[in-house]
Amino acid sequence: MNEKPNKSALNEKDGIPPPETFSAASLKKIVTSRKQQPSASELITGILNHDKVALSRAITLVESTNVAHLSKANEIINGCLPYANQSIRIGITGVPGVGKSTFIEAFGSYLTSLGKKVAVLAVDPSSTISHGSILGDKTRMEELVKDENAYIRPSASGETLGGVARKTRETIILCEAAGFDTIIIETVGVGQSETAVHSMVDFFLLLKISGAGDELQGIKRGIMEMADAIVINKADGDNINKAKLAKTEFNRALHLFPAKSSGWIPTVSTCSAYEKTGIDAVWETISRYMELVKTNDYFESKRQEQNQYWMIETINEQLKNNFYNHPEIISLIEESKKAVQNDEVSPFAAAQILLKKYFK
């Protein structure tokens, strides 16, 4: 299992692998791959051998908007599929400022210290605009980046949420086939992305801090309801009492939500990612959750539901792509938009006209 850790993979995107980490084999691999594109089966073999370079290349194909890459990407995913699914998928959300990167750094490092292999992915379509994604700035997870049992991949950029989410979903499969048994999926938690993340994870963790004014922490009823655990970060120094108070409040609030179909009662705990306290308790909670849902079959049925959801989502996304990239529609749609804008035709009538052209 990953006998030849290939640290250079982490720098594949930068193009400058640190030479001191090179093994002869990995060097040969990179030199070869720059000359020619590896085939789908070569990439599958690489992934199943836990080669991070192959993994990164395959993810790049999955993320590609080049249609020529689509069938190759699909071939790789289907080749990996039988080896996927042997993992736990954890969604972590929290608005900017709650210390998400520090938490993931501490949590991920704790997990690798237990012998786990951790992949960290992101669903954050806005990161290209705001540059606010924690994963856009890898240096903020210094320790984890250097950890050979961790793999960090920023969000696919320049995409709609639907696109990013679908690609992240496919990336999970590749990471699992590459031997990662713990997949962490991060989202900034202020948009619609939590729903997308919730639909691809087994466990959903909401990260909070105390005393920042709950309004401004952007508490959405929907997100509170999704959470399997609320973890109040920055419970250190002067903050410990406030964090305890927040814990009580969240506990009270959570108990008023309807019971979860998983049978799980959401937990609230405090931690300090900075001081690395309370991190082990988070993992303990997740382990207890997994024991429950594997016993009561919720785990399996939820994953099946999620698979169906992603099939439907992929179809819907593709239907739209086809329509809006249709030559006749491209040439007509701006005109229609203008007519609709100026109330010359109702939005519905304009839609019907375009649809008729498309389906004729």
Add this chain to the structure above:
Amino acid sequence: MNEKPNKSALNEKDGIPPPETFSAASLKKIVTSRKQQPSASELITGILNHDKVALSRAITLVESTNVAHLSKANEIINGCLPYANQSIRIGITGVPGVGKSTFIEAFGSYLTSLGKKVAVLAVDPSSTISHGSILGDKTRMEELVKDENAYIRPSASGETLGGVARKTRETIILCEAAGFDTIIIETVGVGQSETAVHSMVDFFLLLKISGAGDELQGIKRGIMEMADAIVINKADGDNINKAKLAKTEFNRALHLFPAKSSGWIPTVSTCSAYEKTGIDAVWETISRYMELVKTNDYFESKRQEQNQYWMIETINEQLKNNFYNHPEIISLIEESKKAVQNDEVSPFAAAQILLKKYFK
């Protein structure tokens, strides 16, 4: 303008018009209409003459899922379109328990007392399940129901949010052509429907109460950000001080949100729909808003954007309907879902197979 108010229209759905409100003309109209379906142009004429029966019938066509009704509905909408748009559209949201029906009753009655004509619509796809929609239970707006210058129409039922929203959007056009100058669109404010409502109104009002625990009032950052005004209801009796406190808190919270592109600074006020205090202030706020956005052209540009949005939404909805109702897809999709469920094929590959069949 509406010289022959036809109160029986309100009961059209129940089938039992209260006989005491019948004029000879309206009675004749109903008897005729039961014998034969009025034509599109008859309905258009009726609507433009501010006939509520014609309006109700046209809305029923718009809401119909019978494809035969689609072209007739479109004809009516396009016939009404040149006479629409002369109104102000107000979205009102708030979770159950904030007194939304009482507020709309008081607010709507205040508006008709100013000589306005008020239509109250709802976007609430869940109402068929929860029966929680205020408009499902008309008796809760006793005064407004009897008001000849008001028209109340519950949400189209048995539909997806997309469907309900589209139909509500079309219903707005019909109501405006029928002479209603103030359109109130209500949503229960716990789901995704606020976004849909926000995309069809000029002014978005968030109704709250104080002291019920903000967590449980389901404050979503998104909704707070959408609001042009927050009105704290039930500011009466022992509640007055708490409401004032809540007002301060919301004011503080609102000022930390980014500035609105309308140039409007959201307001916070208190009212008691029960005691009918603070209702006039709400209207004053909306009037000030309208003055601003009509001067700075935001009003016009927002409506144009909304029209475009609805064209795109209609297209996307229709693309999905076409796919999922395609005979070959219907016969294959269950099988695909099962294969995906059992990890025999990836959700993406299954989607590609179905799409290939559909597009071949």
